[in-house]
Amino acid sequence: MDKKGILIVISGFSGVGKGTLVKELLTRYPDEYALSISATSRAPRENEEEGREYFFKSREEFLEMIDAGRLLEHAEYNGNFYGTPKDYVLSQMNEGKNVILEIEVQGGLQVRKQFPESMLLYIVPPDAKELLRRLVTRGTETLDVIKERMERSLQETDYICYYDRVLVNDDFETCLSELRRTILEEQSRIDGIHHYIEKIRTELRNLEF
Amino acid sequence: MDKKGILIVISGFSGVGKGTLVKELLTRYPDEYALSISATSRAPRENEEEGREYFFKSREEFLEMIDAGRLLEHAEYNGNFYGTPKDYVLSQMNEGKNVILEIEVQGGLQVRKQFPESMLLYIVPPDAKELLRRLVTRGTETLDVIKERMERSLQETDYICYYDRVLVNDDFETCLSELRRTILEEQSRIDGIHHYIEKIRTELRNLEF
Numbered sequence: 001m002d003k004k005g006i007l008i009v010i011s012g013f014s015g016v017g018k019g020t021l022v023k024e025l026l027t028r029y030p031d032e033y034a035l036s037i038s039a040t041s042r043a044p045r046e047n048e049e050e051g052r053e054y055f056f057k058s059r060e061e062f063l064e065m066i067d068a069g070r071l072l073e074h075a076e077y078n079g080n081f082y083g084t085p086k087d088y089v090l091s092q093m094n095e096g097k098n099v100i101l102e103i104e105v106q107g108g109l110q111v112r113k114q115f116p117e118s119m120l121l122y123i124v125p126p127d128a129k130e131l132l133r134r135l136v137t138r139g140t141e142t143l144d145v146i147k148e149r150m151e152r153s154l155q156e157t158d159y160i161c162y163y164d165r166v167l168v169n170d171d172f173e174t175c176l177s178e179l180r181r182t183i184l185e186e187q188s189r190i191d192g193i194h195h196y197i198e199k200i201r202t203e204l205r206n207l208e209f
Numbered sequence: 210m211d212k213k214g215i216l217i218v219i220s221g222f223s224g225v226g227k228g229t230l231v232k233e234l235l236t237r238y239p240d241e242y243a244l245s246i247s248a249t250s251r252a253p254r255e256n257e258e259e260g261r262e263y264f265f266k267s268r269e270e271f272l273e274m275i276d277a278g279r280l281l282e283h284a285e286y287n288g289n290f291y292g293t294p295k296d297y298v299l300s301q302m303n304e305g306k307n308v309i310l311e312i313e314v315q316g317g318l319q320v321r322k323q324f325p326e327s328m329l330l331y332i333v334p335p336d337a338k339e340l341l342r343r344l345v346t347r348g349t350e351t352l353d354v355i356k357e358r359m360e361r362s363l364q365e366t367d368y369i370c371y372y373d374r375v376l377v378n379d380d381f382e383t384c385l386s387e388l389r390r391t392i393l394e395e396q397s398r399i400d401g402i403h404h405y406i407e408k409i410r411t412e413l414r415n416l417e418f
Contacts (some may be wrong), residue, residue, distance in 0.1 A: 203337035
């Protein structure tokens, strides 16, 4: 039995640095991880390539994918659909890659329902002041937007308890190695279970009474 | 914040010895654990006491409990309903007890849906021969019944992957301490998350811009 990859959902407060963590994980361990590519019904922007940033779909195609159960999760933002195509994720996992989905909590819980074996990780800041500092330092958002994001973070705290692991992103390198260690442990746990299941199935089928 | 108990589902192949493990856990650590008491629509047998073996309900009362969402899981066997009342489980957890549900895989998966924070443990034998040996040694079942159970064990292997932990019951004492250690670890994980959530909520609410 070849080693299959696992499905990892990474969520976290806006500004916590989860994007940087994911990017670094993919850069350092390109053989271990693959980033899930979303499908969207919005039009491609200049420089965006089919199958790189997104799989671009018409609105009808997207609705058909929902109906056919071909999405692990989906949502509508500003009149456009976004979602995670199951096929792409499964093919990457079959190639032995751990597939990372960087998505919102609502999407994460949808994935959990469709794919109970997925691991849900939530990245948090050491404290609220530090989260605010990071959002302000970025310098890309107005104060109103930052207030909105902090407000949403407060709402998101209702969902953290549904996640498997909570990782504190205080020191970046520490968090990155903890992230990788957590994933490796989960992979080894799942491998162990699958290995046992194969073994006991064979034994039960061949048992002589 | 007082320490709350967690919800633990224990399932496993017929004959694996999960009942003995649960009984021993409750006997040795009566302050830590409580066994969930099921509701049933079947008539009480002699010596059975309301609230000890079961909560006895009429068929209508049971159906009302289902409709009102007052059961964590339920199933029908031989024309009688059996299920896990939510109220009893929650009140025991609030008193700090870890509540154990010894139920079938189908029930376990129902609990997971309604209560994502529950921990699902599956107890397995070291191998199929040993499972057969235990069923035969018990001496309470005919060979036909034993064959049926082994057949069901094979079917159940489809569901093991949805469980959080798989524990091998080879040496009883080793398995018992691993069981307890696993529960303590999970409790400490959940405590840590709840503690963090309380802390960050307070901080986010009181943040000055």
